[in-house]
Amino acid sequence: MxxxxxxxxxxxxxxxxxxxxxxxxxxxxxxxxxxxxxxxxxxxxxxxxxxxxxxxxxxxxxxxxxxxxxxxxxxxxxxxxxxxxxxxxxxxxxxxxxxxxxxxxxxxxxSAIRVESHDEIGQLISHFNDLVQQLKDNQQHRQKLVSDLSHEFRTPLSNLNGYLNALKDGVIEADQKLYQSLHGESKRLISMVEQIEQLKEWDYVSKQTFSEKEPIDMQFLVEQSAQMFHWSLNKEGIIVNVQVEPGIVHVDNGGISQVISNLIDNAIRYYLGPEPIIIKGETLKSGYMLSISGTGQSIPIAEQERIFERFYRIDHSRAQDLGGTGLGLAISKEIIEHHNGKIGVKSEGHYHTFWFTLPLC
Structure with a gap:
């Protein structure tokens, strides 16, 4: 050895x-x-x-x-x-x-290797330093997320266990208020499990090439995705205005549907009201552009460039309450870039517009 x-x-x-x-x-x-x-x-x-x-x-x-x-x-x-x-x-x-x-x-x-030249070896070392830093940041984010989830799991599990033991021993009697409380705790657990599933989804999406593409009308795709949120929108009392033009794009159906769903879910999750959420699709010279606009918590200018980074969340405490992991927008960006498109956000105070473009057929 x-x-x-x-x-x-x-x-x-x-x-x-x-x-x-x-x-x-x-x-x-x-x-x-x-x-x-x-x-x-x-x-x-x-x-x-x-x-x-x-x-x-x-x-x-x-x-x-x-x-x-x-x-x-x-x-x-x-x-x-x-x-x-x-x-x-x-x-x-x-x-x-x-x-x-x-x-x-x-x-x-x-630690980072010192770059003494800008030739091919210097570029290789520079890229290696960036890779190490990216891996280090990802590891820290993952550890922090796992730590947060572990802490969050402990509270609802303890509450459920305590109430169920009390009900089993006959210490307390069940009523509607108690059942609502237990239901709320179970929803929190389900939400956190979904966050863990989203971590697996990121690992899956980051390795995909989305080679199985087909021509599809964006109007049909958007209306289909928006219809899946009909029940959630009615429950929250949110009005959605869909203004989508026809446009044929060559995409992976499941991947782009996931992006649209992520952006709509993001708009609903952080909605502050009272203005409606506007979903607008239009054909431009550069390609097909879809935007989802609505009111929500303000996004500082310095953080708008980082909002599509993995695990990044603007308001950590609020994201925890709403079940965010900081992966939804990162997954969307990964999918759009695999389709040679662009994605971004335009923010004016509490009014935000998330958009992406795709090449037309």
Whole structure:
């Protein structure tokens, strides 16, 4: 095992030596061929231009050959040393990249590697640093979310367990108010289970390519998705105004329906009233644009750019009360970008418009 670790740690040096050895062979081959050509050319020219006896001709050729050997060997040695030094200097950042990768394999998050150049190696290291930071942020968000959910599960479970034990032992008698309370606690548990399911959904969506696309009319898709919220809208007393034009897009039916449902659900979940929710679809030169507008809690300008990030929630306490995980909008963005579209939000005080565009067929 120790030998294996040592051999792995020597990988950069072994690669550098192999690279230098190959370079020496190439340089030496060119120098030897060039020297051989120069030697033969010089001998022919000297024999043709100057009349000398055989002894002087042999002495000339011997001296020329000696100098060419000295020149060739010196060039190979000096060139190889310079090549080794420059290559080692260029590969130095890769050593840090390898060590950081080993730490990630062990479950650690290494500190950012210093970027000393803007060439291909520098870009690779820069992207690696961004990747490590993204993974670290995701892990922290996941741990925080799991911690929040664990804490939230404890309260309704304790309440349910206490009331059920009291009912079983005959300590209290059930009435309508008690049943409503128990029903409320069960709804909270169901909501939190749905949040966990949404985490699984994110992992699934992030790996999809949505290759099974087909032409579909956005008017039909929007009206179908809005109809599924009919009962929730009536219960909350929310008026919805649907103004959708026909438009054929080449999309994955389930994926885009999910985006529309996420945005409508988001508008209902954070609705403050009294204005109606407006769902508007129109055909533009750049593609088909769908927007869902309504009143809700204000979104600070600094946070509007982050609202589509994974696990991000503006008001943590309010999102907990409403069952938000900070994944719905991130999932929507992932799906839209898989369809070569764009998604965003426009906010003016308490009035917000979430929109997305898709290319037309």
């Amino acid at each position: 120790l030998r294996n670790k040592q051999s792995k740690s020597l990988f950069p040096n072994q690669f550098l030596l192999r690279l230098t050895f190959i370079n020496i062979i190439v340089i030496a081959s060119f120098i030897v061929l060039s020297s051989w050509a120069i030697y033969n050319t010089a001998c022919i020219l000297a024999d043709g231009l100057v009349t000398v006896n055989n002894q002087k001709q042999a002495q000339f050729e011997s001296t020329l050959l000696q100098y060419l050997w000295i020149f060739s060997i010196s060039t190979i040695v000096i060139g190889s040393l310079i090549h080794f030094y420059l290559t080692k200097k260029m590969m130095y950042p890769l050593n840090g990249l390898i060590e950081s990768t080993k730490r990630m394999k062990q479950g650690q998050y290494p």
